[in-house]
Amino acid sequence: MKIGNIGHSLLRRSWALLVAGLFANARGASVIEPIQPLQPVSGLDPEIVALGEKLFHDPRLSGDNTVSCAHCHKLALGGSDNMPVSVGIRGQLGKINALTVYNLNTHISYFWDGRAATLESLVSFPLQNPLEMGGNWPEVIARLKKDESLASAFGKAFPAEGISRHGISRALADFMRSLVALDSPMDRWLKGDKSALGKQQLRGYRLFKNYGCIACHQGQAVGGNIYASMGVMGDYFNDRKTPLNKVDKGRFNVTGREDDMHVFKVPSLRLAVWTAPYFHDASAKTLEEAIVVMGRYQLGRDIPSRDVQDIKAFLHALAGQHPLLEVAE
Ligand code: HEC
Numbered sequence: 001m002k003i004g005n006i007g008h009s010l011l012r013r014s015w016a017l018l019v020a021g022l023f024a025n026a027r028g029a030s031v032i033e034p035i036q037p038l039q040p041v042s043g044l045d046p047e048i049v050a051l052g053e054k055l056f057h058d059p060r061l062s063g064d065n066t067v068s069c070a071h072c073h074k075l076a077l078g079g080s081d082n083m084p085v086s087v088g089i090r091g092q093l094g095k096i097n098a099l100t101v102y103n104l105n106t107h108i109s110y111f112w113d114g115r116a117a118t119l120e121s122l123v124s125f126p127l128q129n130p131l132e133m134g135g136n137w138p139e140v141i142a143r144l145k146k147d148e149s150l151a152s153a154f155g156k157a158f159p160a161e162g163i164s165r166h167g168i169s170r171a172l173a174d175f176m177r178s179l180v181a182l183d184s185p186m187d188r189w190l191k192g193d194k195s196a197l198g199k200q201q202l203r204g205y206r207l208f209k210n211y212g213c214i215a216c217h218q219g220q221a222v223g224g225n226i227y228a229s230m231g232v233m234g235d236y237f238n239d240r241k242t243p244l245n246k247v248d249k250g251r252f253n254v255t256g257r258e259d260d261m262h263v264f265k266v267p268s269l270r271l272a273v274w275t276a277p278y279f280h281d282a283s284a285k286t287l288e289e290a291i292v293v294m295g296r297y298q299l300g301r302d303i304p305s306r307d308v309q310d311i312k313a314f315l316h317a318l319a320g321q322h323p324l325l326e327v328a329e
């Protein structure tokens with residue numbers, strides 16, 4: 001579902017209240033929950049997924065054989081790197097906070113600014129980015145072709161083409177499609193296990209809806225399905241006091257439209273407990289900080305610390321499990 005960009009219209013002042021009202025159910029009388037359980041993807045070919053998993057950990061995809069996708073997307077630790085900006089080839093620093101590679105199937109697009117339409121087309125960006133993997137396709141393909149066991153696996157999976165840009169992208173994309181962290185407390189609760197959420201988590205969920213967080217963070221991934229402006233109710237970038245960078249322009253860099261200035265894909269909160277620091281600029285070190293900033297700049301509210309703690313407890317309930325993810329507490 002695409003509602004368009006939130007935050008650039010007459011609704012600016014009243015929309016949050018409006019949406020909060022929409023979802024604030026009177027004592028749980030049968031309502032459609034704005035968050036749905038994550039669904040596993042069906043129909044993936046296990047051989048291609050396994051090939052994708054191998055490639056994801058393969059530094060030969062980089063210019064000097066040192067940096068794999070997993071270098072920045074640590075699967076055991078939530079799928080990102082817990083750094084303000086990532087460290088790429090030859091120790092270079094990137095320009096933006098890394099995103100997780102879990103739970104991507106319901107996203108409208110990929111990257112903070114949505115510049116990749118599909119997971120397949122995304123692969124070229126990190127692979128060729130001189131600050132990230134600094135690779136190029138012809139070299140990477142030639143190198144991989146020398147690996148006989150890999151060539152034979154590709155031959156089976158993609159008989160027509162063997163090792164190719166298309167096959168590599170497809171295998172990585174399908175592997176990422178398989179990275180769905182299922183069976184979170186929230187999903188068990190949504191499926192009817194009313195003991196799955198504790199009292200504080202339930203209070204947190206109610207607050208999440210009543211404050212209006214749910215207007216932007218919703219659906220299976222609790223985010224990822226719309227774009228929104230950072231600073232709907234206040235000038236976040238002015239108040240931040242650090243110089244404005246190109247990446248701060250968000251979707252404007254993709255579309256060139258004034259309306260898209262400072263607009264980002266709303267991040268999924270499913271694994272937010274794993275992926276500190278927060279925001280595209282990593283300006284919030286903790287979840288508490290991120291919740292307070294969201295209250296102030298997206299909703300025009302000062303959220304008291306008790307409510308912040310309840311919302312944080314709710315965010316913990318969103319994290320599911322996957323064999324490659326270490327077990328959460
Ligand atoms: C040097 C660190 C680094 C490496 C290596 C790297 N990434 Fe990333 N990844 C990032 C950063 C930083 C972002 C956020 C960039 C942005 O949004 O502009 C990101 C974003 C992504 C996203 C978008 C997630 C979303 O919610 O939209 C996916 C998917 C992804 N990377 C997959 C990969 C794959 C596949 C590889 C290997 C081919 C890879 N990455 C290699 C740092 C890295």
Ligand code: HEC
Nearest residue numbers: 212213216228230264266267278279280290291294295298
């Ligand atoms: C108007 C839409 C909107 C509303 C309302 C909103 N958010 Fe966000 N949220 C965003 C956007 C956009 C970002 C990314 C901002 C950035 O990186 O600059 C974000 C980022 C976050 C992050 C950081 C995620 C990460 O991986 O870095 C958290 C946590 C978060 N929001 C929680 C909340 C909570 C809690 C509320 C309610 C108090 C809320 N949000 C309300 C749009 C919204």
